[in-house]
Each structure stands twice: as structure tokens, then as C-alpha cells.
Amino acid sequence: MARKRSTAPAGTLVVLEHTSKILEGNPLDDPHVRKLGVWLPPQYDEGLVRSGGRGRHFPVLYDLVGFGGTGLSHSNWKPFGDNLPERAARLIQAQKMGPAIIVFADCFTALGGNQYINSSALGNYADYLTREIIPFVDREFRTLASREHRGCFGKSSGGYGAIVHGMKYPEYWGAIADHSGDAYFDFVYWHDWPNTLSTLAKHSAKRRKPGTCDVRKNADYKGAAAGYDDGRIRRFLEHVWKKEKLSSAEGHCIMNLCMAATYDPDPKAPLGFRVPFNLETGEVIEPRWQQWRKHDPINLVAKHRAALRSLRGIYIDCGWRDQYHIQYGTRILSRRLAAAGIRHTYEEFDDDHSDIDYRMDVSLPFLYRALKP
Numbered sequence: 001m002a003r004k005r006s007t008a009p010a011g012t013l014v015v016l017e018h019t020s021k022i023l024e025g026n027p028l029d030d031p032h033v034r035k036l037g038v039w040l041p042p043q044y045d046e047g048l049v050r051s052g053g054r055g056r057h058f059p060v061l062y063d064l065v066g067f068g069g070t071g072l073s074h075s076n077w078k079p080f081g082d083n084l085p086e087r088a089a090r091l092i093q094a095q096k097m098g099p100a101i102i103v104f105a106d107c108f109t110a111l112g113g114n115q116y117i118n119s120s121a122l123g124n125y126a127d128y129l130t131r132e133i134i135p136f137v138d139r140e141f142r143t144l145a146s147r148e149h150r151g152c153f154g155k156s157s158g159g160y161g162a163i164v165h166g167m168k169y170p171e172y173w174g175a176i177a178d179h180s181g182d183a184y185f186d187f188v189y190w191h192d193w194p195n196t197l198s199t200l201a202k203h204s205a206k207r208r209k210p211g212t213c214d215v216r217k218n219a220d221y222k223g224a225a226a227g228y229d230d231g232r233i234r235r236f237l238e239h240v241w242k243k244e245k246l247s248s249a250e251g252h253c254i255m256n257l258c259m260a261a262t263y264d265p266d267p268k269a270p271l272g273f274r275v276p277f278n279l280e281t282g283e284v285i286e287p288r289w290q291q292w293r294k295h296d297p298i299n300l301v302a303k304h305r306a307a308l309r310s311l312r313g314i315y316i317d318c319g320w321r322d323q324y325h326i327q328y329g330t331r332i333l334s335r336r337l338a339a340a341g342i343r344h345t346y347e348e349f350d351d352d353h354s355d356i357d358y359r360m361d362v363s364l365p366f367l368y369r370a371l372k373p
Contacts, residue, residue: 008093009042013075013085016140022132026123027272028110036133037072037104038141039085041092044099057142059100059371061364062129064154064161067113067255071106074357087360096361097368101143105133110241111258112251115182116154116161117168117295121265121272122258126165130172144373146174148312151367153177155356156326159316163297163333166311167304175313175370177363180322180353183297183329189259191325192252193277199253200279203235219280227264227274227288233257234271264291298329301336308337313370314344315363319351326353 016036023032041058063084065073074084082090084102091097107114107125118124138145152173154162159181166176182188201208206218221230237257240250261273276288293299301308308314314337318330327348334346345366349359 008086008089011042011085011089012040012044014038014040015072018133018136020128020132022124022128027121028123030109030123034106035072036106036136037075038137039075039088039102039104040141041099041101042089043092044101044142055142057144059098059149059151059368059373060103060137060143061100061367061371062103062105062133062150062152064105064107064116064152064158065113066154066156066158067258068251069113069158070108071104075104078357081357084357084360087357088364091361091364097365098372100364100368100371101137101141103133103137105129109258111237111261112254113157113258115157115164115259115262115295117164117262119262119265119273120267121261126169129165130169134172144371147172148174149371149373151175151177151313151371153179153315153360153363153367154181155179155359156353157182160297163314163316164295164300166314167297167300167307170307170310173311175311175315175367177313177315177367178317178330179356179359179363180318180326180330181297181316182324183326183333185292185296185329187325187328189256189292193256194282195249196253196256197277197279197282199249200232200236203232203239205231205235215281219278219283221280223270224278224280225285226269227276227285229270229275230279232279233275237271259292263295264288296329298332298336301333301340301342305340305342308340308342313366314342315347315366316344317347317349317359317362319353319356320348321350321352323352323354 018036020032063074092099109122114122114125116125118126152162159178162176163178163181240246260275264274266274274288276285316330318327320327337344
């Protein structure tokens with residue numbers, strides 16, 4: 001039998017259409033007119049008549065979804081649990097947190113998502129959030145429009161986005177929550193690149209035949225040392241963009257390509273980005289992998305120590321059975337935060353990377369406490 005659903009007052013989900021100047025003309029030709037969800041707590045309209053329509057103002061929490069998710073995905077009905085509006089309403093009714101506005105911004109791309117940072121290969125999604133969506137929400141709704149009362153949270157790519165925004169954009173955020181966010185790229189991404197290369201090999205221009213193989217010739221294709229595509233990545237993308245259902249291997253392959261477009265964009269490269277491994281032999285291209293490591297949260301703590309110290313709250317958690325091995329990265333991240341004297345809360349739990357929205361029962365009250373008036 002399914003769990004009994006919450007009977008808490010539901011609040012109101014408002015879905016608006018926002019036209020972005022920042023995303024207009026983006027490299028992937030993704031839409032620049034997007035749906036924007038804003039959940040208003042049940043208390044939002046209380047006292048409007050008595051106050052002459054001025055009303056109470058509220059802290060704001062921005063939901064950064066993981067790779068493959070869309071802006072409104074956390075507002076969809078769930079069969080065995082609460083969606084995010086239901087979860088927040090339940091927590092508010094139980095007095096585990098106070099009322100807050102929650103924003104669902106759409107940052108999906110043709111490569112399956114992004115990491116909420118600016119990229120010449122994907123689009124400037126950090127600017128989209130901070131320079132367009134935040135001011136738009138503050139104009140349209142009764143928010144407490146300052147960084148002291150504004151936070152962001154997310155899981156996986158969304159968790160990465162939250163911690164990196166806390167580092168790089170502290171003027172916008174007062175607190176962040178990072179659920180199983182990508183960290184320690186040498187573990188998280190490296191181990192899956194052999195599978196990615198094998199998937200891309202199916203789209204190589206040359207059909208493989210048994211027998212003698214000239215590896216040197218194959219591996220020294222034009223642009224190999226620079227991490228350029230030899231055509232197989234383009235053919236792979238053209239293939240998957242025609243499909244409605246991707247295999248697991250294809251899904252992980254496009255995810256790694258999305259990360260390459262995020263961490264090592266290059267307008268001069270054939271597809272606007274480079275890859276960190278030789279497509280034929282799998283040998284690491286050290287300068288390219290170093291570009292990835294520059295974006296790894298564990299390597300950013302020292303540089304952004306002052307920004308992190310300025311936050312009113314940092315929450316991080318991860319399951320100790322995470323199938324992407326992210327628990328090792330979050331442990332390193334917590335250790336380096338502690339060494340830098342940065343206050344934070346780090347928790348682990350007995351689960352993997354999948355379907356862990358229930359952890360928001362911890363992070364949402366944490367954020368509210370840090371951001372409340």
C-alpha cells in the first residue's frame with residue numbers, strides 16, 4: 001500500500017513564461033523562452049486584506065535539478081512520496097521550517113542539462129539564474145530580496161551547482177545545500193569514460209574489421225592531441241537527438257559530453273568543446289583533464305574561502321553507497337572546508353545516488369533556519 005499522502009495546505013504553484021536575453025542565440029539553439037515555476041507557501045496570501053495588499057515577504061529557495069531533469073520536474077506528482085511543494089507544505093505544517101517561496105528554473109539543454117555555470121559551448125546559465133531569474137522573481141513576488149534570505153539547493157549536478165554558486169556568486173546566495181553533488185572528478189567521471197569511448201566508437205567513420213590494426217594511424221587523427229572530435233561525437237549526437245529513448249550507455253555518454261562542454265569549452269573546436277581522452281586509445285590528454293580539475297569543488301575551496309565563510313549556512317550530504325563514488329568527493333570537500341575554517345554540516349546516510357529526495361526533509365529546514373528573517 002502506498003504511503004498516506006500529506007494533508008497539509010498545498011500552497012500555490014504558479015507557472016510563468018520568461019523570455020531570456022542571456023540564453024537567446026545560445027550555442028545549442030535551445031529555447032530562450034522558458035517556463036518558470038514558483039511555489040508560494042499557504043501563508044503567502046494571509047493578511048493581504050488587513051495589510052492593504054502589501055502582505056508579508058518571504059525567504060526564497062531555488063531548486064537546481066540534477067542532470068536530465070527539467071525545471072518543473074520536482075513539482076510533478078510522485079507515486080510513493082511527496083513532490084517538492086508537498087514536502088515543503090508538510091514541513092511547514094509540522095513547524096519544522098517556516099514558510100518560504102521555492103523557485104523552479106528550467107536550465108535543461110540539448111546535452112541533457114548543465115552544471116549551472118557559464119559555458120561558451122552550452123550557454124551562460126549562471127548568468128541566467130543570477131542576472132535574470134533572481135531579479136525577475138524579486139519583482140513579481142513578495143520576496144525578501146537580499147542574499148541573506150535567498151538560498152539554493154540541489155542534488156547531483158544540482159548539488160554541484162549549489163556549492164559552486166556559493167563559491168563564485170556569494171553576492172546572490174546566503175546559504176546552500178548540496179546533496180550528492182559532483183566532486184573529486186578523478187573518481188566521479190574518470191571511471192566512466194571507457195564506457196563513453198566504447199559508445200562513441202560505434203559511430204566511428206571507419207568500420208572495424210578483424211585483423212591487423214594500425215593503432216598509431218588511428219590514434220593520431222587530426223586534432224587528437226587537442227581533444228577535438230574526429231566526427232564520431234557529432235554522429236553520436238545526431239543519432240541520439242533523433243531518438244525518444246536512450247539506452248543507459250547512451251545516457252551516460254551524453255552526460256560525459258555535457259560535462260566536457262561545461263568544463264572545457266572551446267569555440268574553435270569542431271563542436272565547441274574538447275574531450276580529455278584520446279577517442280581511439282583512451283589515453284588521457286593531460287592539459288584537457290586539468291581543465292576539468294579546475295572546476296572540481298575540492299580544488300576550489302582555497303580560492304573561494306572568503307566567499308564560503310560569508311555564507312550563513314552550508315549543508316552537504318551523500319549516501320555512502322553512491323554508485324558514482326561521490327561519497328569520496330564529499331568527504332574530501334568536507335575535510336578541506338574544515339581545514340579552511342569554514343563552518344558547514346556534512347552528513348552521510350545508508351543509500352545510493354538514486355531517488356533521495358527524502359533528504360530534503362533535512363536540508364530545507366536547515367536552509368530556512370539560515371535564511372529566516
